[in-house]
Amino acid sequence: MSYSRSGTAEGPGSIQYLRLQRASSRSDIFPKLIAMQKSLKARNFAVFRIAGAGLPNKRKLVCELDNWATGTLESGQQLINAFGEVMLDHIELSLLPLIWNGSENTAFAEAGEFSPLTRRLGADAVPFSGVAFPVRLGALGNGYVTFLATTLDLSSDVIIDQHVRSCQVMMDLLALDERRSVPAETLSEREIACLQLAGDGRISEEIAEKLGLSVHTVNAYLGSATIKLDSVNRIQAIAKAIRLGYIH
Known part of the structure; x- marks a missing residue:
């Protein structure tokens, strides 16, 4: 198991490993x-x-x-x-x-x-x-x-x-x-966009610059997405979003 510069794990069980096309049915x-x-x-x-x-x-x-x-x-x-x-x-x-x-x-x-x-x-x-x-x-x-x-x-x-x-x-x-x-309350477009960029290894400051938002707003979107996905942290939320097909 190794880690990238952004701190995301690379190996079995990691977010990168989960980037497989999941079945929709x-x-x-x-x-x-x-x-x-x-x-x-x-x-x-x-x-x-x-x-x-x-x-x-x-x-x-x-x-x-x-x-x-x-x-x-x-x-x-x-x-x-x-x-x-x-x-x-x-x-x-x-x-x-x-x-x-x-x-x-x-x-x-x-x-x-x-x-x-x-x-x-x-x-x-x-x-x-x-x-x-x-x-x-x-x-x-x-x-x-x-x-x-x-x-x-x-x-x-x-x-x-x-x-x-x-x-x-x-x-x-x-x-x-x-x-x-998954809860009836689905992810918004902004929440999905922030999760996608976070999954790509971007930090909050980079996501904010990319989407034209404040860092506070980005963190708020990531926090609300984490709650909706019933996850304990951002990494787990990204992994679950990949499995559920929200991001890739």
């Missing part, structure tokens, strides 16, 4: 998952999120998105029945992807190089092979992006790339949730 997420499915040569995908986080004995996996083939809707429940408890426990301790072989003479394209990057589950528990990429984004953003197939094309580069893409998918879902829960 769930329909925008499906093409991303289909592309990942093709890259892995998988047959189906399913996105599970963890509900009841922080509540003893209440945690459970909930399927948010999937493209199960007609007649195989029970596959999600089979997966949860076989590995649900393991997946819930695993994500608390590790972010290594989980892989398993199915009982229909399925197998992975074996490559010893990716063994240290994954955790292998017991075979024959379900009729299909699969890989589950765990993602932790906080109490509301934890879950797995899973892919199922007769065979899966896995290598160390593929695993790392698809894990990163899985994180982006879960960030999209979390951002959509936040957008739905």
